[in-house]
Amino acid sequence: MAEKDTVQLSIEDVWLSFHEVKALQGVSLEVKQGEILAVVGPNGAGKSCLLNVVNGFYRAQKGSVTFEGRDITRLSGHRIAALGIGRTFQSLQLYTGLSVLDNLMAGRHLLQKTGMVAAALYFGWSHKEEIEHRKQVEWLIDFLEIEAVRNQTVGSLSYGLRKRVDLGRALALEPRILLLDEPMAGMNRDEKEDIARFILDVHEMRGTTIVVIEHDMGLVMDIADRVTVLDWGQKIAEGSPEEIKTDPEVIKAFLGEE
Amino acid sequence: MSRPAGTKDVDYAQSMAILRTRFEWVMLIAFLIFLAVVPRIFSPETVDIINVMAIWVVGAHGLNLLTGYAGQISIGHAAFIGVGAYSTAVLILQLGLNHWWALLLAPIMTGLVGMVFGLPSLRLKGFYLAMATLAAQFILTTAFLFAMPGIVGGISGLTVPFPEIGGMSFRVPENLYYLLMPTAVLMTFFAKNIARSRLGRAFVAVRDNDLAAEIMGISLFGYKLRAFFVGCLFAGVAGWMRVCYDGCVRPDIYPLMDSIWYLGVIIIGGMGSTMGAIFGAIFVRLLHEMVLVASPALGSFFPPEIAGQLGSGLGLVVFGVVVALFLIFEPRGITHTWEILKGRIRHWPFVFAPG
Ligand SMILES: Nc1ncnc2c1ncn2[C@@H]1O[C@H](COP(=O)(O)OP(=O)(O)O)[C@@H](O)[C@H]1O
Numbered sequence: 001m002a003e004k005d006t007v008q009l010s011i012e013d014v015w016l017s018f019h020e021v022k023a024l025q026g027v028s029l030e031v032k033q034g035e036i037l038a039v040v041g042p043n044g045a046g047k048s049c050l051l052n053v054v055n056g057f058y059r060a061q062k063g064s065v066t067f068e069g070r071d072i073t074r075l076s077g078h079r080i081a082a083l084g085i086g087r088t089f090q091s092l093q094l095y096t097g098l099s100v101l102d103n104l105m106a107g108r109h110l111l112q113k114t115g116m117v118a119a120a121l122y123f124g125w126s127h128k129e130e131i132e133h134r135k136q137v138e139w140l141i142d143f144l145e146i147e148a149v150r151n152q153t154v155g156s157l158s159y160g161l162r163k164r165v166d167l168g169r170a171l172a173l174e175p176r177i178l179l180l181d182e183p184m185a186g187m188n189r190d191e192k193e194d195i196a197r198f199i200l201d202v203h204e205m206r207g208t209t210i211v212v213i214e215h216d217m218g219l220v221m222d223i224a225d226r227v228t229v230l231d232w233g234q235k236i237a238e239g240s241p242e243e244i245k246t247d248p249e250v251i252k253a254f255l256g257e258e
Numbered sequence: 259m260s261r262p263a264g265t266k267d268v269d270y271a272q273s274m275a276i277l278r279t280r281f282e283w284v285m286l287i288a289f290l291i292f293l294a295v296v297p298r299i300f301s302p303e304t305v306d307i308i309n310v311m312a313i314w315v316v317g318a319h320g321l322n323l324l325t326g327y328a329g330q331i332s333i334g335h336a337a338f339i340g341v342g343a344y345s346t347a348v349l350i351l352q353l354g355l356n357h358w359w360a361l362l363l364a365p366i367m368t369g370l371v372g373m374v375f376g377l378p379s380l381r382l383k384g385f386y387l388a389m390a391t392l393a394a395q396f397i398l399t400t401a402f403l404f405a406m407p408g409i410v411g412g413i414s415g416l417t418v419p420f421p422e423i424g425g426m427s428f429r430v431p432e433n434l435y436y437l438l439m440p441t442a443v444l445m446t447f448f449a450k451n452i453a454r455s456r457l458g459r460a461f462v463a464v465r466d467n468d469l470a471a472e473i474m475g476i477s478l479f480g481y482k483l484r485a486f487f488v489g490c491l492f493a494g495v496a497g498w499m500r501v502c503y504d505g506c507v508r509p510d511i512y513p514l515m516d517s518i519w520y521l522g523v524i525i526i527g528g529m530g531s532t533m534g535a536i537f538g539a540i541f542v543r544l545l546h547e548m549v550l551v552a553s554p555a556l557g558s559f560f561p562p563e564i565a566g567q568l569g570s571g572l573g574l575v576v577f578g579v580v581v582a583l584f585l586i587f588e589p590r591g592i593t594h595t596w597e598i599l600k601g602r603i604r605h606w607p608f609v610f611a612p613g
């Protein structure tokens with residue numbers, strides 16, 4: 001694992017607005033190699049937008065995003081993914097017509113190399129590659145405890161299971177940094193703790209850097225190394241969970257929400 | 259994906275295989291042997307109908323990959339088949355290549371033409387893309403008619419010799435069958451392989467959630483164009499088969515109505531399923547033959563001035579009704595019914611299929 005203080009992802013003075021809505025107003029953020037960074041803030045604070053800018057799904061009107069020393073501000077989404085940035089979505093964005101297994105296999109798209117001709121011929125190269133990647137995916141399915149539904153189409157699964165598949169698809173990509181947008185939203189305590197355990201395990205086993213958006217402050221305190229707080233498109237605080245808990249600005253923002 | 263009760267896969271290779279039990283292998287081999295002797299069993303008229311089915315199966319695989327898997331609707335498929343046919347004719351007549359070189363090159367040319375007409379898909383979806391591909395149908399068929407008549411043949415088209423191997427001509431249906439059916443079987447194999455591996459999954463990803471696909475590293479631009487290329491490559495092979503069957507190319511034999519029928523084929527068979535394309539093509543061609551038989555009989559009930567048009571009119575009505583019935587009662591197509599049936603047979607004597 002690289003040194004704890006290397007900056008892996010750096011967001012500099014990012015501005016994003018939709019007509020009159022100012023979603024991000026000059027947000028800067030540094031994510032260090034191997035850390036778990038939580039992004040918290042009230043609804044509509046701009047948290048999802050921030051991830052969308054990193055992914056290249058939204059284009060910032062001003063500012064820049066640098067990943068491992070490379071400027072990715074203007075790169076297209078699939079190129080950014082190819083650099084090793086994985087992502088889950090707040091509103092589920094799975095391939096509804098594919099089975100759980102194939103959703104995860106599709107997640108490994110970038111790691112596979114089979115081209116058109118090899119795909120059509122199948123036997124030989126493509127077959128060998130499929131088996132190789134299938135092994136990795138089966139490992140993930142075991143890890144996420146979704147063996148029972150591996151062959152079901154994701155359209156037919158419960159919300160909680162779909163959230164797991166979404167996480168699985170992002171993990172299948174073997175990202176160097178994982179951006180998780182409210183992976184535990186809408187879950188009960190037990191389900192949340194399962195997801196938290198998966199995140200911590202992946203972090204430990206693979207050393208993946210993790211940026212997680214989460215509302216549950218209790219959980220954030222448990223898993224995050226650092227916390228960043230957004231409100232109205234601006235960063236209002238940053239620090240260790242203990243510092244954030246007692247920050248007057250943060251308390252004001254969160255109480256103002258209630 | 260159901261097998262006899264109690265059957266378990268022992269490794270990933272087996273679990274990924276298309277055919278996973280000895281029974282399935284026996285069935286496939288029996289079916290291939292049956293295909294091999296079809297011309298010995300059936301009359302030339304029936305073999306002729308089966309030849310046309312083989313062409314439609316290949317065409318349907320193409321549209322199924324493009325529309326069923328990748329979700330890019332095309333109402334210009336017949337015209338792309340025309341591009342394959344015209345490419346074949348020009349390669350043979352104007353460049354002096356033989357049929358086998360044409361089989362290699364014409365589909366690639368068709369795929370490239372398809373990619374050009376697929377460019378709007380990068381901006382348009384659904385209804386608007388449908389309109390753009392409809393435009394492709396008209397542009398291409400107009401080009402067959404007016405572009406470079408010295409090379410392409412204008413309104414009368416081009417007459418192309420039938421293929422030959424060592425003095426054996428593929429002119430009669432019984433012989434032609436041995437050219438068209440193996441081609442259809444091979445293309446089915448290719449279509450299934452594409453569908454079940456990396457490329458096919460990327461197509462479905464683009465269909466089901468294009469935004470997520472891009473963020474997960476699947477280039478939308480690249481894979482939409484690949485879908486058009488592959489879909490039209492199959493159309494190109496079907497076009498080559500048409501030339502072998504028709505012995506000519508003409509601007510009016512790849513009409514809009516066929517493009518619409520092809521959409522009907524994949525709806526009826528079941529979108530996004532290789533078996534579906536086969537079922538659909540067989541079903542639709544049988545329907546077509548029934549209309550041909552039925553319309554003169556029905557015609558006797560109508561005054562002669564109506565009876566003459568009954569054939570084409572009845573075809574349209576039957577098409578509309580059948581596609582509507584499928585959309586209402588079995589939107590997943592014949593394949594779905596087939597899967598259920600298969601499950602019932604295999605899990606016998608259990609009533610409920612496990613997993
Ligand atoms: N595509 C969009 N079009 C218009 N407004 C948007 C869009 N996406 C987000 N917004 C607005 O930007 C603000 C921040 O949204 P978001 O980042 O989703 O908040 P959250 O912190 O809850 O994830 C909200 O006011 C939201 O309505």
Ligand SMILES: [Mg+2]
Pocket residue numbers: 047048049090181
């Ligand atoms: Mg959000």
